[in-house]
């Protein structure tokens with residue numbers, strides 16, 4: 001597999017694993033089993049990847065994700081987790097909207113929509129991956145971000161939620177907290193990094209965030225220690241979601257007042273409200289086994305499937321809505337448009 005930052009000189013071998021995998025689209029729809037379980041349709045549109053046992057409730061008490069799934073859109077064949085984010089819409093000068101598709105990362109060019117998912121023990125560019133982490137337990141789920149944030153100040157608690165304006169598929173810097181204000185030739189990459197410390201007890205919490213925490217001081221990247229309230233180091237889960245904005249990059253179609261034309265499906269044009277959702281569903285202890293292996297991206301203990309197999313796993317929309325045409329209103333947003 002092609003990997004952009006292959007080490008030129010391997011200074012030391014990894015002692016633990018870093019996973020990077022493509023995951024195709026499972027479905028694009030208004031469904032949110034984590035934040036608004038049972039509500040069909042949910043308030044805003046999501047792009048969802050992972051196992052096909054996805055449904056509106058999927059409560060851990062009666063929903064065994066790996067047992068109930070028969071396929072997954074992720075490269076790791078044992079990963080039936082579900083992962084999702086909101087989606088971007090382009091607003092044309094005539095006031096109509098079009099959903100922006102996602103595309104696969106370098107190395108996953110044939111992938112249909114979706115995103116790239118990482119599980120890391122140390123930061124991405126660290127080929128040694130030395131830190132030991134505890135994999136998530138069955139029933140674990142979490143959320144990160146604040147969909148009501150519209151200023152840098154409000155988005156500050158989530159400093160690891162960023163955007164990269166892709167000049168080409170290998171651009172990784174700079175990252176901004178706001179949506180790029182210029183056309184991005186290869187797309188807009190949304191980076192979602194989850195907290196890396198867990199209280200060790202609760203699989204979820206009322207706001208889906210209090211059971212996890214950022215390091216007590218320093219950062220994940222600086223290997224800051226976990227706080228005593230959340231002492232268990234968990235892998236850093238990270239999404240890279242590449243929105244294929246290239247078809248909308250004609251400056252003549254952009255607003256004449258200098259603003260940018262993309263809007264999140266929950267009505268945010270600033271970008272500060274970006275957020276991500278995770279419902280764990282790896283089979284048995286397959287994630288822990290991979291995390292314990294010394295490997296960087298190419299991990300022998302990770303059972304993989306082909307891009308064709310990833311693409312062939314889909315589910316029907318629970319609430320049937322047109323996600324592909326030009327629309328007068330973003331689904332669910334009639335009252336909240338800014």
Ligand SMILES: *[C@@H]1O[C@H](CO)[C@@H](O)[C@H](O)[C@H]1NC(C)=O
Nearest residue numbers: 038055056057058059062063
């Ligand atoms: C989701 O699946 C579970 C387990 O089969 C089932 O009990 C539940 O009713 C389903 N929820 C919905 C909303 O379909």
Ligand SMILES: *[C@@H]1O[C@H](CO)[C@@H](O)[C@H](O)[C@H]1NC(C)=O
Nearest residue numbers: 092093094095096097253326
């Ligand atoms: C609005 O503009 C878009 C982009 O130019 C175009 O594709 C679409 O057909 C237009 N819709 C209407 C209703 O004029």
Ligand SMILES: *[C@@H]1O[C@H](CO)[C@@H](O)[C@H](O)[C@H]1NC(C)=O
Nearest residue numbers: 216217218219222223224225
């Ligand atoms: C965090 O605090 C510990 C103990 O107070 C200290 O030893 C360590 O250097 C600090 N780490 C960072 C990254 O600031």
